[in-house]
Amino acid sequence: MTEMRPDQPHSSSxxxxxxxxxxxxxxxxxxxxxxxxxxxxxxxxxxLCRDDGSSDDSVAVLHRYASQHPQRMQVLDxxxxxxxxxxxxxxxxxAALALDASPPGTAAATYYALSDQDDVWxxxxxxxxxxAIRHLEQGNTQVPALVHSDLRVVNDQGQVIAPSMAAYxxxxxxxxxxxxxxxSNTVTGCTAMMNRALMERSTPxxxxxxxHDWWISLVASAFGKRTxxxxxxxxxxxxxxxxxxxxxxxxxxxxxxxxxxILDDRHHEQFVANARQATAFSMHFAGQLGLHQRMxxxxxxxxxxxxxxxxxxxxRVLRWL
Numbered sequence: 001m002t003e004m005r006p007d008q009p010h011s012s013s014x015x016x017x018x019x020x021x022x023x024x025x026x027x028x029x030x031x032x033x034x035x036x037x038x039x040x041x042x043x044x045x046x047x048l049c050r051d052d053g054s055s056d057d058s059v060a061v062l063h064r065y066a067s068q069h070p071q072r073m074q075v076l077d078x079x080x081x082x083x084x085x086x087x088x089x090x091x092x093x094x095a096a097l098a099l100d101a102s103p104p105g106t107a108a109a110t111y112y113a114l115s116d117q118d119d120v121w122x123x124x125x126x127x128x129x130x131x132a133i134r135h136l137e138q139g140n141t142q143v144p145a146l147v148h149s150d151l152r153v154v155n156d157q158g159q160v161i162a163p164s165m166a167a168y169x170x171x172x173x174x175x176x177x178x179x180x181x182x183x184s185n186t187v188t189g190c191t192a193m194m195n196r197a198l199m200e201r202s203t204p205x206x207x208x209x210x211x212h213d214w215w216i217s218l219v220a221s222a223f224g225k226r227t228x229x230x231x232x233x234x235x236x237x238x239x240x241x242x243x244x245x246x247x248x249x250x251x252x253x254x255x256x257x258x259x260x261x262i263l264d265d266r267h268h269e270q271f272v273a274n275a276r277q278a279t280a281f282s283m284h285f286a287g288q289l290g291l292h293q294r295m296x297x298x299x300x301x302x303x304x305x306x307x308x309x310x311x312x313x314x315x316r317v318l319r320w321l
Contacts, residue, residue: 013250016044016110017126017193018096022088023049026117029055029237036121036234038072044108045126047073047115048099050092053082058117078302089114089189089212090205097199109141113198114213116190118237119151120158125233136225137195144198144224146216148173149191154234165236173228178221179296179321182281183274183303189213191233198224202257208280210273218281222293265292265308275304296321 019037037047049066051059066073076095083091096112111133113126132147141210148302150173153162162168165188173186180186192213194202202219208216278300282289289297299318303311 014108015130016046016108017042017113017130017137018099018110019045019047019113019115020089020092020096020127021047021115021117022052022085022092023051023054023058023062023117024082024085024088025054025056025058025246027054027061029118030058030061031065033115033117033119033121034061034073036119036123037115038065038069040121040126041124042126042130044238047071048076048092048096049073050076050088050095050176052077052088052223054085086205086212088207089205090203092138093199093205095204097196097203110196111193112196113193114189116236118239119190120154120235122233122235125149126193128229128231128233132227132229133193133195136227141195142197144201144220145195146198146224146226147193147229148187148226149229149233150231151188151191151234151236152234154237156237158235158237161238164232166230173230175319176217176221176226176228177321178218179299179318180294181218181221182278182296182300183315183318185211185214185217186228187213187217188236189216190236192216194220206280206284208276209276210277214277215281218277222281222289265306265311268306268308268311271303273309275301278303 017040021037023031034047038045047069049062052061053222061186062075066075080091093112107165111130113129115121129147129149136145136147139141151165152160153165153168154160165171166173171186175184176186184239189212194216198220201223202216205212205215217226278297282294282297283299296318299314305311
């Protein structure tokens with residue numbers, strides 16, 4: 001992994017950023033999120049939204065903003081109903097690829113940023129991510145590229161719970177190898193930006209994957225480049241309706257960590273989900289994988305074996321490969 005701070009920003013006037021915003025019963029915080037996206041310092045910005053069958057006023061909020069900002073916001077209207085978070089994102093990714101999003105009269109690159117419905121983005125979030133992803137590409141837009149950042153954890157009133165989610169949750173963004181990503185995702189989707197090459201490789205998101213951002217992280221680790229920015233670029237709101245949310249990391253007691261935990265099978269279902277996702281990746285990219293990738297995928301598929309010591313050993317090996 002490359003950890004960097006973009007000190008000399010590139011111009012953002014010659015590229016387009018498409019923000020993918022799925023919505024489900026998010027009316028309470030949606031306007032504040034949309035305002036923070038529209039306030040970004042990006043001259044060529046498009047917000048692409050899809051409501052996932054909300055029963056609140058989310059659809060009305062989306063259409064009100066789309067009518068007020070017709071050049072900067074588009075709402076996908078379909079009859080597909082509730083697809084769930086993963087499939088809703090996948091639908092938006094497919095629709096975004098079909099858009100001709102380049103600024104008029106240019107052949108500029110298009111980048112894609114993922115958004116939640118209830119956060120608040122800092123004003124320079126997209127500009128910093130564009131700078132970072134261009135630095136990562138080094139002029140080669142054909143290589144899949146992913147950048148992501150830290151975030152600030154806040155409560156439903158916007159009061160700070162933790163200035164760094166990475167520290168709060170005990171995350172290790174440096175563990176970004178393909179093997180490590182097979183068992184633990186280090187990308188929080190609402191911080192992520194990818195180039196078109198990664199979008200094309202990652203779409204559609206298969207139903208067997210755990211979450212869309214995890215799948216994108218795997219594809220980037222296997223076939224492209226990625227980098228992590230240690231600064232928080234948005235306020236990650238915690239409330240009763242979070243799909244996943246942030247949980248404070250508590251260091252395990254030493255005795256339990258070394259003795260009892262190896263026999264603990266409470267995470268069997270998670271290991272099975274890891275194995276299912278690895279199987280889907282193997283099938284989806286069959287013929288495109290190297291020997292090392294096939295080896296670690298085979299190990300990850302072994303996590304489905306319901307024997308806690310075996311699962312724990314595989315987990316630890318994959319984490320360090």
